[in-house]
Amino acid sequence: MPRTCRHRLWSLSRIARFTSHAVRRTVPLVFSFLLVSTASSGFAQNPPTPEAPARQGSIEKSRDRRGRLLYKPGELLVRFKKGTTQEQIESLHRAQGNKNVHKNERLRLHRVKLKEGVTEEEAIKHYAASPLVELVERHALRYPNKIPNDPYVADQWALQSISLPKAWDFAQECPEVVIAVVDTGVDYLHPDLSENIWTNTVEQNGTPGVDDDGNGFIDDLYGWDFADGDAYPLDVYGHGTHVAGIIGARGNNLEGVTGVCWTAKLMVLKVQADGAEEMDDLAVINALQYAAGHGARIINCSFGGEAFSQIESDAFAELQTAGILTVCAAGNSARNIDTQGLENYPASYTFSNIMAVAASNQTNSLASFSNYGPLSVDIMAPGVSIKSAMPSTYGIKDGTSMSAAFVSGTAGLILSKNPQMNCGTVKSAIMSTAEPVPSADGKIGSEGKINALAALCSTNTVTTDLTFDHQISLPDAILAFQILAGLAQPVCPPTHAPGLDVNGDRRIGIEEALYLLQVIAGSR
Structure with missing residues (x-):
């Protein structure tokens, strides 16, 4: 018999063919889980026969993931x-x-509001005990x-392009991942950003005009302006x-x-002075040092220049040592920056913590x-007609600056689900799951475009962790x-999270x- 999802129940003999002696001891659980799969947690159900009273179910957790x-x-x-x-119904x-x-008369279904003080569990017992x-x-x-x-979400074509809605x-x-924007x-007063700005709580709770945290910057509440001091x-430029x-717009x-x-927690580090058209390298270096010293896990660098700087290179090397992912725009000059003399820094620095991003x-x-x-640029992300x-x-703006921001945000989502993950693993998750794009072949290291869903799901590495909460528990079995x-879908498709798939058939099966x-029975 082919293994298809149209079958709802399996015989004991069929289950036995797939299981060891330890599993066969848990066979009764299979049938109780199958019953649970047909209704929400905390229910009671039996066949519609007058003789059989409804059985009560347990009350499960009250909130989702x-x-x-x-x-x-x-x-x-x-x-x-x-x-x-x-009359019988009203009496009950x-x-x-x-x-x-x-x-609903056709379904014989009543929505019941419970008397104040009566719990759902008490009420379930009450109704389950009735033969009606x-x-x-x-x-x-x-x-x-x-x-x-x-x-304006309908104007943001890039969100669908990288599978963000899924x-x-x-x-x-x-909420706990600090992302520095150098x-x-x-505009930290912007109504779409103000709630997502990182705050220096020591300065927030300190005395105005005093360097409360002793870091050399007075009242650095949201970051610092390293250009104007x-x-x-x-931001006066936009x-x-x-x-x-x-x-991280809200x-x-x-x-x-x-x-x-x-x-999000967006740390604001300004490196271009008001009225200037350029960023001084020293301002950039100071900003990087500040970000590293104040808890940034990701630094977005949507800027670049052709001149190599040893001092700046040393600053980025320190970020590598500190394990901080640094996302850099590849640049907007339509050139191969692998070529000597055509580099674009910092994207062209070769540190392992740097992700250089081209525009799609x-x-x-x-x-x-x-x-x-292909040696310098790691991945593509949307960078044309981007609304923000x-x-x-x-x-609306164009540029690899915008592309880098999509990668920084995706890295933030990955770290929010996997707080202990190091920057190399985050980078690998994004690179290894890139969506192949023919125009990137031979031009981009990953030969593709970022896929936020695939990148996130690839970090779901606990075998059969269907709920993506980094543990195996009852909700995983119920979901299975x-x-x-045919009543649910896994949080992550097995095609994106191979660890979910025990037998390699790219689906969730028996x-x-x-x-x-x-695992739940303790035999694994």
Whole structure:
């Protein structure tokens, strides 16, 4: 018999063929999990026969992996058996002081509001004990797939291009990952950015005009302006604000655009003086040192120049030693920066912690202006007609500066799911899962474009960790049987997370489900 998902139940003999003696001891669990897969956690269900009273189920956890409510508080859904009269139903509700607030006659289904003080568990026992009830369960909540409600999200073509909406289904926030934006400054008062700006809490809680943390910078609340030498790294050009918006504009807040990270800690390090057209290297070096000393895990460098600097190179070497991922724009001169004399620094430095990023367009091709080089440039990301924040407003820009920001944001999502991961592993996750692009062949190290979903899922390395919470537990087993029953999908497709797939058939099947039962039973 072919192994297909259309089968809902398996015989004991078939299960035995796939399992060891240790697994066969857990076979009764298989059937209870299969029952759970047909309804939400915390339910009671039996066949619709007058003789069989509804059985009660256990009350499971109340929130999902993202902290959202799994069930509507104080409510149950109750399905009555055929032939049950309205008088009988109302009498059962009144016995516990509950109230029917909606009913579906065809399905014999009642939405029941519980009396104040009555818990869902108590009510489930009450209804499950009645021979009138066919099924009772908590009132499960569903949420739309994570497409944010920001009004300009429809203009952000790049989000779909790198599979961010699918990644957002399980990772959309980077609240503890500090990402330094070394640039022209940032409009940290922007309504789409202000909540996602890193704050120096020592200075915030200190005395104005005093260097409370003793770091040599007075009142460096959000970072520092290393070009003008003050504590107000506001952006007057728009470049840094645009970059910051791509990385971490507040998502799902009914405001403007959404960043890769819906919540973030953006450290603002300004290195271009007001009225200047260039960035002094010393300002850049000082900014890098500040970022390293104040907890940055990622530094975005959307700038470049042709001249090699040993002092700057040494500063980037220190970042490598510190294990800080540094994402650099490849440059916008349409040249091969592998060629001696055509380099673009810092993208052309050869440190392992640097990711150099080229620009792709709406057709998944290398942008006409983008620099490239298979030895120097690691990956492509969208960089044409990118909408993001601008000082007090929004606007569209082109450039590898924008491309670098998409990679920085994706790295932030990876670190938010894997806080202990080092920068080399983050870089490898992004590089190894690049989506192949013909125009990148021979021009880009990964020969492709970033895929945020694939990069995130590749870090899901615990075998059969279907819920992506870095452990094997009951929810994984429940989800496995729901998948087998065609009622759910894994958080990460096995094609993107090979560790989920026990037998190498690129799907979640009975072998994976039974492997989970072995682990839970302690036989693995």
